[in-house]
Amino acid sequence: MPRTEPIKAARGVRDILPAAIPLWRQAEQEAAAVAKRFGYEEIATPVIEQVELVERVGEQTDTVAKELYRLDKRGSQNLALRPEATAGVVRAYFEGGLNQGPQPSRLYLIGPMFRHDKPQKGRYRQFFQFNVEAIGGASPGFDAEVIELALSWLNDVGLQDLRLELNSIGDGKCRPAYLERLKDYYRPLKSHLHADSQLRLERNPLRLLDSKVPQEQPFKADAPKITEHLCDECAAHWADVRRLLDAAGIAYQLNPYLVRGLDYYTRTVFEFYPGGASGQQDALASGGRYDGLAAAEGWPSTPGVGFAGGVDRVVELMAASGQEVIAKPAADVVVIPDGELSIEAAEVARICRAVRSVAVDYETRSLRAKMKWANKLGAKWVVLLTPDVAKRRAAQLREMTSGEQTELDWVELPTRLA
Numbered sequence: 400m401p402r403t404e405p406i407k408a409a410r411g412v413r414d415i416l417p418a419a420i421p422l423w424r425q426a427e428q429e430a431a432a433v434a435k436r437f438g439y440e441e442i443a444t445p446v447i448e449q450v451e452l453v454e455r456v457g458e459q460t461d462t463v464a465k466e467l468y469r470l471d472k473r474g475s476q477n478l479a480l481r482p483e484a485t486a487g488v489v490r491a492y493f494e495g496g497l498n499q500g501p502q503p504s505r506l507y508l509i510g511p512m513f514r515h516d517k518p519q520k521g522r523y524r525q526f527f528q529f530n531v532e533a534i535g536g537a538s539p540g541f542d543a544e545v546i547e548l549a550l551s552w553l554n555d556v557g558l559q560d561l562r563l564e565l566n567s568i569g570d571g572k573c574r575p576a577y578l579e580r581l582k583d584y585y586r587p588l589k590s591h592l593h594a595d596s597q598l599r600l601e602r603n604p605l606r607l608l609d610s611k612v613p614q615e616q617p618f619k620a621d622a623p624k625i626t627e628h629l630c631d632e633c634a635a636h637w638a639d640v641r642r643l644l645d646a647a648g649i650a651y652q653l654n655p656y657l658v659r660g661l662d663y664y665t666r667t668v669f670e671f672y673p674g675g676a677s678g679q680q681d682a683l684a685s686g687g688r689y690d691g692l693a694a695a696e697g698w699p700s701t702p703g704v705g706f707a708g709g710v711d712r713v714v715e716l717m718a719a720s721g722q723e724v725i726a727k728p729a730a731d732v733v734v735i736p737d738g739e740l741s742i743e744a745a746e747v748a749r750i751c752r753a754v755r756s757v758a759v760d761y762e763t764r765s766l767r768a769k770m771k772w773a774n775k776l777g778a779k780w781v782v783l784l785t786p787d788v789a790k791r792r793a794a795q796l797r798e799m800t801s802g803e804q805t806e807l808d809w810v811e812l813p814t815r816l817a
């Protein structure tokens with residue numbers, strides 16, 4: 400039975416078509432270049448992880464509770480598509496023995512992540528991240544370093560008008576007492592809170608601070624601020640991070656309501672926004688310190704800090720700011736057989752590929768139509784084969800801009816095209 404409707408892509412996922420690829424490649428190449436300039440090495444981890452690992456990101460977070468793509472149970476393992484890369488990179492750091500090498504391990508990863516979120520502009524179900532992680536380093540120097548790296552990347556792809564928001568959310572030592580204060584503050588207001596926020600009040604009260612519910616906004620102003628309740632160690636770290644950023648000339652805004660959507664953060668958290676925009680949805684890059692994550696995964700307690708940049712959003716902004724990478728023609732040379740000469744055309748193409756990219760027009764259509772196609776492709780040269788010339792193992796080489804045409808032996812083509 401023929402289908403009445405053609406099959407389309409799944410909701411919330413996108414194709415990156417050839418014309419869009421150059422801008423994507425540029426964003427990724429700049430990411431790799433800046434990471435290398437800072438001494439970070441590339442790592443690749445699987446897009447499938449055990450659900451157990453992924454849950455370390457935080458069972459109370461939407462990323463795990465609602466947005467996880469769980470796969471069917473396979474044997475004894477519950478698997479899921481990774482919603483983010485940090486948990487997997489930390490796992491790989493131990494499993495691959497990087498913890499035995501020089502510390503910290505400076506790692507970067509570029510790849511797809513999967514979240515079953517409501518699709519909208521800038522929010523996709525498969526999206527790409529540029530992840531940077533410094534694992535095994537406790538010094539605030541690393542916090543400032545990854546922030547500087549993120550900023551350098553955004554600048555290198557041509558984005559200048561940016562806002563960096565910064566906060567510290569303490570650690571296991573000082574945060575529990577702060578959370579009690581926060582709960583005490585919000586409890587009398589409970590009946591005014593949205594149903595989701597009422598649940599958060601007991602389970603994940605920190606998230607009340609980045610609530611987007613309009614009726615809850617006025618309550619934030621008087622809520623206790625965590626930076627005023629840090630333990631001495633966290634307060635010293637927080638002061639150092641800001642000192643380092645000041646010294647680097649990196650401007651930031653302190654945002655006491657910035658708490659991040661994942662549970663593993665300790666101390667520094669930050670987000671980069673395009674200048675002017677606000678709201679989580681528009682963050683171009685975000686991250687922070689995660690000193691408790693390794694232990695939560697069952698590995699020896701090890702500090703770490705990093706961020707992930709959203710490549711989709713960055714590419715969209717690059718395009719919106721008029722940036723364009725002129726796409727190179729798919730092939731420099733087009734071989735056009737005029738007649739039944741597919742074997743000869745394939746051989747000539749093989750010869751020319753030693754020096755140039757080559758496409759062959761195998762279709763049976765008029766010479767005029769074939770020349771038009773070569774033009775559309777943006778080819779610099781056409782190698783024209785006609786039966787009598789091909790018999791002599793020769794061809795007409797046409798330079799497309801000048802229209803100049805010369806007869807050459809096939810073996811002479813590479814030197815002429817080089």
Ligand code: HAM
Binds near residue numbers: 483530660
């Ligand atoms: P995240 O804030 O969940 O953090 O994501 C990082 C960035 O990925 C966001 O700032 C945004 O640009 C992009 N992003 C997130 N979700 C989507 C989506 N649905 N569609 C398009 N872009 C999206 C993390 O993932 C942490 N692992 C970052 C990190 C690394 N923290 C420490 N190290």
